[in-house]
Amino acid sequence: MAIENLGIREREVLILKEFQGLKYREIAELLGIPMGTVMSRLYAARRSLADELDGKL
């Protein structure tokens, strides 16, 4: 599945956001990273998923 092909850092942020429903601030605090990093990792994750799922969405 496409999500399993993501890098660990991107996948962890995506799962915490999408499936655990955490806010950016909560993810940043939990992982000890800046909020900007949460957003850029989410962007990278979604961009990869979009590339992989192109034509299926």
Add this chain to the structure above:
Amino acid sequence: MNVTGDGLDRARRLMMSGIDDELSAVERRELDDLLASDPTLRAEWERLFRVKRATGSMKLRNPPEEVWEGYMNTVYRRLERSIGWILASVGAIVVVSYGVWTAISEMIADATVPWYIKAGVLALVVGAVILFVSVVREKLFVRKTDPYKDVVR
């Protein structure tokens, strides 16, 4: 007009916040303006929004308890190590500074040490302090102006 460089980076972060409904009113207006002015960005926004809809409708197959436990342990370990590094660094700075200060004080007080050695050591210390202050000042300046300061690569 196409958004490029630092503007593109900000636009991508705004798109994420927009998709996840975490934008303030001002940021929402900024994002709307960007999307209206850049067709490429608009197309990417729609593409990413489709991904959000798709992942939003998915269910996570809940892994066994021990997998979650293992994952949380790695998170806590990372935090633990950060705290450990900070404490060890502060301790090392204090101990080394105290040692250097004591050694220099004793050497200055020692009448058998030639004056030019004392002058050399003083020059070394003053030079090191100036370099340290200069580097700290530069770091602080870069931190204030660096658009990527909130991003860990």
